[in-house]
Amino acid sequence: MxxxxxxxxxxxxxxxxxxxxxxxxxxxxxxxxxxxxxxxxxxxxxxxxxxxxxxxxxxxxxxxxxxxxxxxxxxxxxxxxxxxxTDAPYYQRSSSAMSSLSSSDRDRRCVITGLAMTQRELVLQRWTKYEAAHTFPVALESIFQNYNFAELTVLDERDGSVNSPQNGLLLQRLNTIFCFLDDSLGLAGRQLDPVCRDPGQPHHVNDNVLFWHFQQAVLANMRAAGEPIFDEDIPPGSDTMNAILSGPVPGERMEFELSKRLGDVMRAQGSFSIK
The missing domain is CATH 2.40.240 (Ribosomal Protein L25; Chain P)
Known part of the structure; x- marks a missing residue:
């Protein structure tokens, strides 16, 4: 980008x-x-x-x-x-991915490329080549509630939160940035594996949440000159830490900055759950 x-x-x-x-x-x-x-x-x-x-x-x-x-x-x-x-709000977001989302068990393959997990990977639950990415970001959980998405992602007692499998998709690591960092038009949701979108499947991905993601990608990239990008919107001489901590959702940008600066190290240690 x-x-x-x-x-x-x-x-x-x-x-x-x-x-x-x-x-x-x-x-x-x-x-x-x-x-x-x-x-x-x-x-x-x-x-x-x-x-x-x-x-x-x-x-x-x-x-x-x-x-x-x-x-x-x-x-x-x-x-x-x-x-x-439109004057609809755009919520600047960080990338979020968690290997614990049960959408991993539902999809069992990258829903964009179709690359399937091997039987050994399934048995051992090794997700090194994949990430279960949130369609609606974890850092915006309060807004998730405001949109009543919690009511739309309830299938049993485990669901109803931003960590619902209906808010998750299994992706190859290289595809996570394509699908969930405000790609050029947010169109990846239109190319998903039919299994994860089939209403007859348990914990199918929720179309309302996918459409929200599409709307946000359009607002970020197509309206006027587009929305600011984290690395570029702090003017020289500004209070960088204050800029990082400010925003519509406290802590969201800090999540992004920590992920960007420490993510590779912590993923190598197997102790980091966001991308």
């Missing part, structure tokens, strides 16, 4: 009501289909009538809801009703 989230963008978005001011943008990649782009605009823009989106390069071509890849360029959004960029 670049220091400036808007650096290198090749997709730029405008409201038809103010066509000279960009409201944000993004990056084209194989997962950014026209359908995914339109879904992200439904998060980014508050509207009371259906949106119409046009690519204004080389003519004004309306974008249809297909799986075709989105092309770089400038896009204009219009509607017959109310139209404005």
């Amino acid at each position: 670049p220091a400036n989230r808007s650096s290198g963008r090749d997709v730029f978005m405008y409201l038809a009501s103010v066509p000279t001011v960009s409201i944000g943008g993004g990056f084209t990649n194989p997962t950014l289909t026209k359908m995914a782009f339109l879904d992200s605009l439904d998060v980014l823009i508050t509207h009371d009538s259906p949106l119409r989106v046009y690519r204004i390069n080389d003519g004004r071509i309306q974008i249809q809801r297909t799986q075709d890849s989105l092309l770089p360029g400038e896009y204009e959004v219009e509607s017959d009703g109310y139209l404005a960029v």
Whole structure:
């Protein structure tokens, strides 16, 4: 992720009501289909009538809801009703992963790449190549309650908290950053192994929590110039410790900083539970 989230963008978005001011943008990649782009605009823009989106390069071509890849360029959004960029809050987050989440037993393979655990790994419960990552971060547990997600992740007496298996996914270690550190559009949730999303499976991953993650990724990366990144948003000469300890959720940034600085050492000792 670049220091400036808007650096290198090749997709730029405008409201038809103010066509000279960009409201944000993004990056084209194989997962950014026209359908995914339109879904992200439904998060980014508050509207009371259906949106119409046009690519204004080389003519004004309306974008249809297909799986075709989105092309770089400038896009204009219009509607017959109310139209404005959302003021929904973005919660800056740290990465969290715990090998103890029972989603590990449910998924038994990386839900993105499909790499399955060996029988020996399953028997010995060795998770060295995997992490059970939280979809909704541990550091935001109070907000988890505010969204009533606790009620949505209850299947038996063990659940109902941010550590519910319905809030966890098994991932290869190399994929955790792809899926759960506000990737370019948070689209990884659309590519999950069907087993972990099957409502008929015990402790299936909760779609409401996944959609929350998708919304947060859109707000972080597509709105305006994007949200600040931890390493880059402390001005020179500032009180670094005070900046680390401040924020909407006390301790969240400290978790991130400790993870970044000490994570490799503590993981090597087998005593660290967050990524």
